[in-house]
Amino acid sequence: MTAAILPEIALSAPEVRQRIRRAELDGPTAGLAPGHVQANLMILPKDLANEFLLFAQRNPKSCPLLDVSNPGQTLLTGLGEDIDIRTDTPRYRIWQDGKLVAEPTDLMDWWRDDLVTFSIGCSxxxxxxxxxxxxxxxxxxxxxxxxxxxxxxxxxxxxxxxxxxxxxxxxxxxxxxxxxxxxxxxxxxxxxxxxxxxxxxxxxxxxxxxxxxxxxxxxxxxxxxxxxxxxxxxQSVIQTVAPPFCITHAPGHMLITDLLNTKLAVL
Amino acid sequence: MTAAILPEIALSAPEVRQRIRRAELDGPTAGLAPGHVQANLMILPKDLANEFLLFAQRNPKSCPLLDVSNPGQTLLTGLGEDIDIRTDTPRYRIWQDGKLVAEPTDLMDWWRDDLVTFSIGCSxxxxxxxxxxxxxxxxxxxxxxxxxxxxxxxxxxxxxxxxxxxxxxxxxxxxxxxxxxxxxxxxxxxxxxxxxxxxxxxxxxxxxxxxxxxxxxxxxxxxxxxxxxxxxxxQSVIQTVAPPFCITHAPGHMLITDLLNTKLAVL
Known part of the structure; x- marks a missing residue:
């Protein structure tokens, strides 16, 4: 059995991310890397990030944070090994002044050193x-x-x-x-x-x-x-302020982490 | 039976806070308003508050946030009715450049419009x-x-x-x-x-x-x-940066909220 003939469903979380990074996978992530936490993404410039972090603290049921990066941080060490936020999600959405302007498969042309990544729990x-x-x-x-x-x-x-x-x-x-x-x-x-x-x-x-x-x-x-x-x-709340710049994942195209769903349980 | 002869232990949370506000109670709060959540306090200028909020998000076991105020907000509406952070804790500690400079029973001489109040869960x-x-x-x-x-x-x-x-x-x-x-x-x-x-x-x-x-x-x-x-x-982590100004409660002199301990349980 070689990696080449493995069905996608049998790939580990790091293997799935590698294929996504190489743009060999760019579709929805439902069912991939079973057992692993998948995250919604909200990527904001630092100034708005502070406000959003406070909003999340006040609304943990709507906005349960799995991880918050430092400004400009590209490797999300809180979510697993070698997770690069610029390349490891199958499809992103770029928003300017509240309008969708692009749906790239990586952020290499869009990344900025003031961006903070919020990884948000998903159902x-x-x-x-x-x-x-x-x-x-x-x-x-x-x-x-x-x-x-x-x-x-x-x-x-x-x-x-x-x-x-x-x-x-x-x-x-x-x-x-x-x-x-x-x-x-x-x-x-x-x-x-x-x-x-x-x-x-x-x-x-x-x-x-x-x-x-x-x-x-x-x-x-x-x-x-x-x-x-x-x-x-x-996402709906951020849209009401139509920030000059922000990035989200494309719906259904989530970031696959190394965290296990079972480990999220408090009891 | 009148309020005047009630033992302190039998006072409701709002009654205890009223006595604290009038400086009739200025001692430790252990055992007061049984069943009600008591909070540790960390009060920081806005710039450091953003950093501390991120630290708390990353360290929820050490720093479990019950509530975070807006800058300058004096009424802590997330914790109960008519809770004024400037007067309703029995004793505060004022820190300048990491040094303890005062232990007042209210903050009327110390309050600033850029202060953010973090209310932190307590054992x-x-x-x-x-x-x-x-x-x-x-x-x-x-x-x-x-x-x-x-x-x-x-x-x-x-x-x-x-x-x-x-x-x-x-x-x-x-x-x-x-x-x-x-x-x-x-x-x-x-x-x-x-x-x-x-x-x-x-x-x-x-x-x-x-x-x-x-x-x-x-x-x-x-x-x-x-x-x-x-x-x-x-508190230990904040001391290492010795901020120009911050406020905490005095040890054991907690903020008594209207929240019920039983309501904190997730299951």
């Missing part, structure tokens, strides 16, 4: 133990994106950053909803326990069949919609 | 559930301060802040040590699970009978020393 890490216990995670079994909604739940603002919480939704039978509360409570660094269960109107969602981001999923009789704080919240 | 919040389960917390039963030690465990540094972790130690029977791991794992915002159990030499402590801070306590046959990351770590 992949809590869906894995849900699937392992046989819970049907609907958007996965339907093969689409998770549905996400703007709510009327305010975030705790900073001087410059504010806006409503965005939530993701998974429909679950009551017993599975209870187990999902237990599973995700153990994982505060990837959004933690749900923020709401049941009536969507109580958190300002008018039509559950029309998500603001992602795709609608079927809610079967007897199922409850269960809502978690979503990593789209910080 | 009182996890000792309470240990005591409630009948675990002997030795420094409490001996009526002294908890023993604290400098270790050889490095903190994750920032550009300007670095230094070893300081730990607190509680000697426990094996069964109690196991239960203490469970209890404190549920409380990541007040230091979380222990960082070490057993041989002190393995974390660089040469003589367990001579703590670097606090008082030595008896370790009985069959007991294991159990070590937790300690809120003295950030």
């Amino acid at each position: 992949f890490s809590f869906e894995e133990p849900m699937l392992a216990e046989g819970i049907d995670v609907r958007h996965i079994s339907q093969g689409c994106n998770v549905p996400m909604y703007r709510t009327n739940i305010p975030t705790r603002p900073t001087t410059g950053l504010h806006g409503p919480m965005v939530v993701s939704m998974r429909p679950l039978k009551a017993a599975d909803a209870i187990r999902a509360v237990q599973i995700t409570s153990r994982l505060p660094s990837v959004h933690g326990a749900p923020v709401h269960i049941g009536d969507p109107a109580l958190i300002g969602i008018q039509d559950i069949s029309r998500p603001d981001y992602g795709d609608a999923v079927e809610i079967r009789p007897g199922e409850l919609p269960v809502f978690w704080a979503c990593g789209v919240t910080p | 009182f919040s996890f000792e309470e559930p240990m005591l409630a389960e009948g675990i002997d917390v030795r420094h409490i039963s001996q009526g002294c301060n908890v023993p604290m030690y400098r270790t050889n465990i490095p903190t994750r540094p920032t550009t300007g802040l670095h230094g070893p972790m300081v730990v607190s130690m509680r000697p426990l029977k094996a069964a109690d040590a196991i239960r203490a791991v469970q209890i404190t794992s549920r409380l990541p915002s007040v230091h979380g699970a222990p960082v070490h159990i057993g041989d002190p030499a393995l974390i660089g402590i040469q003589d367990i009978s001579r703590p670097d801070y606090g008082d030595a306590v008896e370790i009985r046959p069959g007991e294991l020393p159990v070590f937790w990351a300690c809120g003295v770590t950030p």
Whole structure:
């Protein structure tokens, strides 16, 4: 058996990153390097980074930080061995004045010495133990994106950053909803326990069949919609200030770390 | 029954703060407003505050943040109703260039509009559930301060802040040590699970009978020393940079919040 004939699913986290670095992989990362934490990215100039760090501290469920770099730091030593933020994510989004201007596969033409990288926990890490216990995670079994909604739940603002919480939704039978509360409570660094269960109107969602981001999923009789704080919240909040320059990952194209999902559990 | 004849122990958190504000109480806060979170304080000018916020993000066990204010903010709305940081702690310490220059009971002569208040979790919040389960917390039963030690465990540094972790130690029977791991794992915002159990030499402590801070306590046959990351770590780290100006609480003279210890549990 040689590396060349290994299916992608069997590659280790460092092997996947090497292929991404060589631009041999540039697609979505769902299912790659199973068991390993994948991170959302928010890369900001230093001045705005200080404000964003405070926002994250005040909103840990929406914006659970796995790691924050020094300004200009390219090797993310807090997340694993030889992780170069400029090359090791399959696709990035470059934003100028709030507008998307490019979707490169590396940052070699865009990197600046004042940039701070925020690596933010992602729901992949809590869906894995849900699937392992046989819970049907609907958007996965339907093969689409998770549905996400703007709510009327305010975030705790900073001087410059504010806006409503965005939530993701998974429909679950009551017993599975209870187990999902237990599973995700153990994982505060990837959004933690749900923020709401049941009536969507109580958190300002008018039509559950029309998500603001992602795709609608079927809610079967007897199922409850269960809502978690979503990593789209910080992206949405940053968009409201339309910074002169920032970088994110492209949706679904995450940074694969050496951290293990199981190690994120507090208990 | 009138407020005047209530013993201090029976006062609510807001009542205790009112007495502190009027300087009718200026002593240690241990045992006051049972069930309520008490906070360590670190008050820093804005420039150093950004660096300290990053240090705390990288060292959540040593520096678990309960709340971070805006610059100049005097009412700590994240911690309760009508909490004025300038008056509601029994005693403060004023530091200039790393030297202690005053120990006032309020900050009215010292407050500045660029000051950011960090409220940091404290071990009182996890000792309470240990005591409630009948675990002997030795420094409490001996009526002294908890023993604290400098270790050889490095903190994750920032550009300007670095230094070893300081730990607190509680000697426990094996069964109690196991239960203490469970209890404190549920409380990541007040230091979380222990960082070490057993041989002190393995974390660089040469003589367990001579703590670097606090008082030595008896370790009985069959007991294991159990070590937790300690809120003295950030104070120790800040001292190494000797900032021109900063404020802390006086040891044992904590800020009493409206938050409930039980609510800090993630599960």
